Amino acid sequence: MSTNLRLLVALTAIIASTVIAQTVQDGAFGPLMTVALSERGVNESVSGLIVAAPWVTTAFFTSLIVVLAKRFGSPLCMVAGVLLSSACFLWFPIIDNTWAWLGISCALGLGTAIRWICGEAWLIATAPAHMLGRVVGVHETLIGLAGAVGPTILVFTGTQGFAPFLGCAAVLAVAALLPPIAARFALARSIEDEKHSPIHGSSAVRVATLAAFVGGAAEGSAHAFLPVVVTERQFGGWNTLFAASLFSLGGTLFQYPFSILADRRGRGDLFGLASAGLIIVALIIPVTQGTSSVFASILVTGAICGTFYTLAALTVANAMPSDELTAGIARLAFGSTLGSIFGPLAMGIALDALGHDLGLGVCLAGFGVVGLLGDFAITRMHRTA
Structure with a gap:
């Protein structure tokens, strides 16, 4: 397989994994939580706290994620982060305690942060310098669209019972299959291809x-x-x-x-x-x-x-x-x-x-x-x- 084709497969797999995960972690999560919590009679202030918890988790655990990425590598961390989020969606309908949902939401946020940080760093490290802007542009465009399209998952699964949570977990499981493919085809960047900035x-x-x-x-x-x-x-x-x-x-x-x-x-x-x-x-x-x-x-x-x-x-x-x-x-x-x-x-x-x-x-x-x-x-x- 040619170098260009290997690079294309690796970049496509990384982008596809992050975008698929984004449809659930950002797009579907908020609407599903607010509807599910409303059906349980939870007031809006507590619902807002649970929905916001993943983003607070992101702010707190960025340093830990850097340590994990250095220890285990971005591909493995991406898989672990996406699977953690998938497991969280399976736990939501099983546990009835509202405050336990807050803890699960925080864990989901950790999985989201791992996918975000490791996936984006890996993508940038893989992209050649001469096409970095275009690769990042495609990625950010699709990330934005994923957040907008995500709620449509609930159109197919509904918002009641176990089905929507299972559907979200299944989508995340698919996203977890792609980083190993990217790792297999990704190429190490040469020293000549490292980026350089006027502000270092x-x-x-x-x-x-x-x-x-x-x-x-x-x-x-x-x-x-x-x-x-x-x-x-x-x-x-x-x-x-x-x-x-x-x-x-x-x-x-x-x-x-x-x-x-x-x-x-x-x-x-x-x-x-x-x-x-x-x-x-x-x-x-x-x-x-x-x-x-x-x-x-x-x-x-x-x-x-x-x-x-x-x-x-x-x-x-x-x-x-x-x-x-x-x-x-x-x-x-x-x-x-x-x-x-x-x-x-x-x-x-x-x-x-x-x-x-x-x-x-x-x-x-x-x-x-x-x-x-x-x-x-x-x-x-x-x-x-």
């Missing part, structure tokens, strides 16, 4: 972590509160949910074009450009009038917010050797998760203090300012060191 080492990781945080904060807060803002403008019932979907669509569909741009232009100044773009479009939203204009600005905002994590991954890939990529991606996972927690909190405060339109714009622009100033400060410290 710890400075690059700081910039990338900041980008992941800004992306997580902006994306998480906008996705959560856009329906509220659209409702305030009285655009109509269906437009409320359409706004959130359009925001997600923008963040998904523009990943690949942005990644091609990153391959051709280089990644050094794109974080600053993305931050500046977020500031501009965020300040336009409050003064935009008309349904079509508002929705166009929402689409552009989603596209910009979606680029931050992709840029962060490319920055780490450019700056770190293959054997350190897991640690770099773990930092990104921590930053993105922290942003996803902090962003909605900040957005809620801004909306209460400034009103819906102005609060949304000012808060998103604030995230852009954090990104712009942080990028400038980190880069300046590196140049003067």
